[in-house]
Amino acid sequence: MYLEPASVLGRLARHLPRGLDVGPLTEELEGRFAALTGAAHCCATAHARTAFKLLLDGLALPAGGRVLMTPITIPDIVNVVLNAGLVPCFVDLAPRTCNIDIEAARAMLERDEGIVLALITHLCGFPTDMDRLVPALERAGVPLLEDCSQVPGALYKGRALGRHGVAGVYSLTTLKPIHTIDGALVITDDAAVARRFAEDSRSLPAKSRRELTSALFRDAVFYASSQRQVFTWGTYYAARVLERVDPVGTRAIQRGNLPLTAFQAALRREPLPDRFFRQYTDLQAGIGLDVLDRFDGETAHRVALAERLLQRLTAADVPGLPVVADEARPIWWRFPLWVDEPDGLRDFLTRRYVDSATSGLLCMSREEDFGDLATDTPEAFRFMDGMVFLPIHSNLTEADIDYVADGVVDWYAQRGQRAARSYLVVGAAGGVGSELVRRLGRQGAAVTAADLDAGAMADQFAPSDQLALCELDVRSPDDWQRVVAEHAERFSGLDVLINCAGIVRGGPILDVPPRELLNQLDTNAGGVLVGTAVAAAAMRSSGGGHIINFGSMSGRMPTPHFAAYAGSKYAVRGFSLSAAPELAAQGVDVTVVSPGAIDTPMLAAARRTYDGSPMRSSAAPLSAADVADVVLSDRVLTGRPLEVHIPAMKGLAATLIDAAPGVASRLLAGLGRGA
Numbered sequence: 001m002y003l004e005p006a007s008v009l010g011r012l013a014r015h016l017p018r019g020l021d022v023g024p025l026t027e028e029l030e031g032r033f034a035a036l037t038g039a040a041h042c043c044a045t046a047h048a049r050t051a052f053k054l055l056l057d058g059l060a061l062p063a064g065g066r067v068l069m070t071p072i073t074i075p076d077i078v079n080v081v082l083n084a085g086l087v088p089c090f091v092d093l094a095p096r097t098c099n100i101d102i103e104a105a106r107a108m109l110e111r112d113e114g115i116v117l118a119l120i121t122h123l124c125g126f127p128t129d130m131d132r133l134v135p136a137l138e139r140a141g142v143p144l145l146e147d148c149s150q151v152p153g154a155l156y157k158g159r160a161l162g163r164h165g166v167a168g169v170y171s172l173t174t175l176k177p178i179h180t181i182d183g184a185l186v187i188t189d190d191a192a193v194a195r196r197f198a199e200d201s202r203s204l205p206a207k208s209r210r211e212l213t214s215a216l217f218r219d220a221v222f223y224a225s226s227q228r229q230v231f232t233w234g235t236y237y238a239a240r241v242l243e244r245v246d247p248v249g250t251r252a253i254q255r256g257n258l259p260l261t262a263f264q265a266a267l268r269r270e271p272l273p274d275r276f277f278r279q280y281t282d283l284q285a286g287i288g289l290d291v292l293d294r295f296d297g298e299t300a301h302r303v304a305l306a307e308r309l310l311q312r313l314t315a316a317d318v319p320g321l322p323v324v325a326d327e328a329r330p331i332w333w334r335f336p337l338w339v340d341e342p343d344g345l346r347d348f349l350t351r352r353y354v355d356s357a358t359s360g361l362l363c364m365s366r367e368e369d370f371g372d373l374a375t376d377t378p379e380a381f382r383f384m385d386g387m388v389f390l391p392i393h394s395n396l397t398e399a400d401i402d403y404v405a406d407g408v409v410d411w412y413a414q415r416g417q418r419a420a421r422s423y424l425v426v427g428a429a430g431g432v433g434s435e436l437v438r439r440l441g442r443q444g445a446a447v448t449a450a451d452l453d454a455g456a457m458a459d460q461f462a463p464s465d466q467l468a469l470c471e472l473d474v475r476s477p478d479d480w481q482r483v484v485a486e487h488a489e490r491f492s493g494l495d496v497l498i499n500c501a502g503i504v505r506g507g508p509i510l511d512v513p514p515r516e517l518l519n520q521l522d523t524n525a526g527g528v529l530v531g532t533a534v535a536a537a538a539m540r541s542s543g544g545g546h547i548i549n550f551g552s553m554s555g556r557m558p559t560p561h562f563a564a565y566a567g568s569k570y571a572v573r574g575f576s577l578s579a580a581p582e583l584a585a586q587g588v589d590v591t592v593v594s595p596g597a598i599d600t601p602m603l604a605a606a607r608r609t610y611d612g613s614p615m616r617s618s619a620a621p622l623s624a625a626d627v628a629d630v631v632l633s634d635r636v637l638t639g640r641p642l643e644v645h646i647p648a649m650k651g652l653a654a655t656l657i658d659a660a661p662g663v664a665s666r667l668l669a670g671l672g673r674g675a
Helices: 004-016 026-038 047-058 074-085 102-111 131-142 192-202 210-225 227-244 247-254 282-315 343-349 368-373 378-385 400-420 431-444 452-461 477-491 514-541 563-586 601-609 626-632 646-658 661-674
Strands: 041-047 065-068 087-090 113-120 142-148 167-171 184-188 336-340 387-390 422-426 446-451 465-471 494-499 545-550 589-597 641-648
Touching: 026 041, 026 184, 026 282, 026 400, 041 192, 041 378, 047 074, 047 113, 047 184, 047 192, 065 102, 074 087, 074 113, 074 368, 102 113, 113 131, 131 142, 131 477, 167 282, 184 192, 184 336, 184 545, 192 514, 210 227, 282 336, 282 400, 343 400, 378 387, 378 626, 422 431, 422 477, 422 514, 431 446, 431 452, 431 626, 431 641, 446 452, 446 477, 452 465, 477 514, 494 514, 514 563, 514 589, 563 589, 589 626, 626 641, 641 646
Parallel strands: 065 087, 065 113, 113 142, 142 167, 422 446, 422 494, 446 465, 494 545, 545 589, 589 641
Antiparallel strands: 041 184, 167 184, 336 387
């Protein structure tokens, strides 16, 4: 429900000449929202963070008191609590509910007498089970504030959220179900709370025309970029790229906070900027009244679409669907789906021209800026890392929803086909190889883990009907023949070979013993050449397959002091690109994966080898999990591309270097002299 230009321009023309003060339109909006929620009182203010600041000031809680909080929120809600002299205390989410784990909250209330307030956020349009939460708070004598920004229109036992405690706060920023550019509405049934809040809010300085113009421009950008054609062909793909470059900034934009908090240098700040403490205006209220005119119809349509999508996915036995509290009526502001490979699902849907998203909020229990508040909240982590929001916008049709459902069902069907495949993972004793074995095992795939270090594999994995461990020296053609034959016999063929074994020794090329130079070439390149040939022959006889060979960014760009390693990886890339068209005719696809530096013991040892290496000052390395995410994604296992770079931007840089290798060599030579 983005602002429409006609509405904005009309309100500007009618109300801007009156000034930017609180007036009759604000009072009308407050009255209509109070009627919508059934609350006795409603007051508008500048922002949700402003509302919580004023409410906390009014409660006058003891300094050092602990606040029971939902960990999924925006940084400034935590900042408001800290600035009030209180201590946030995060409670995990209940599985697949989008809301606080009430049993964990009860346990905290029983063991921690220092809890002085509960600040609960209802996420994604789903009401918390208030019948279980409120009595526990009342027994402990702990007041309740509700963050209802994502649940306008949602009910628990026929009662609006925000009326189960002292007050409820509804954010009105862009992209919220009800929005007025920015702002917030506070509801309460307590006359004293309402009177004090209204006095404090009305005493704030007036908003300037410049501030309002900036907010209007921001909303116009969101409106233009969300138009269906623009979004389909531009916005979505730009957002996916930006998400990889700056996830924190992207989430700020997703919350509708451009440019106010996007790309904010620090999440923790004291005090909050003055711009958040301004009066609400009649101009905003007029826009809000226009939105309210459409709210019931658009909400009902979105709920109907969500229920249709839920019915389709339930009938298809799709796992990870949300759980709704008994006697709760959600508004489905988001349709969350918990998956163990969110990037894979999102990539698959993107190829079908279906947009999806991850959470625009942050998990405050693990943010570095709030490290002193760090708490183990595994379900909240899963909410952030394993959640995909499916499109459920009110401008979609039933046919659109059916198309989304078909996409999700098809993805799970293909995953089932993938799990039915057999995988030979070479280099499985550590790093990326061991991470791949673990993940494939969780998916139920048949796997042979192979490595020269059989002991290291045995320490990590227990053989089973679905997992075989084999010792393999990749330099030995006989070993390759034996391992591939054993795998094919055990699992009725070989479907996927993942060649990620490798070694590295750094140092000036004149200081590395010749035998070690050859060893790197034989292991990193020779092993891939022989393994590809042996595996491809087995795959051809059983109908085809997929070979994934690990190159490296060092095989795309010069890497001084690691020349033997870089040369071996150049060989892997050249061989894979050359073999691919030849083997494709035999039904065997070849993909070469070129990751950047990966955080493994091998990399750490290599970086210690020579202090002057550019590798010592390179960007933060990838984790094994980062690389496994890509290798086991649908983009790779289903799409079977010829070449994949991790991260993609480094692949672009490598391509540019390829175009001018002499320039890169001179630059690196200069760096070497400087070292």
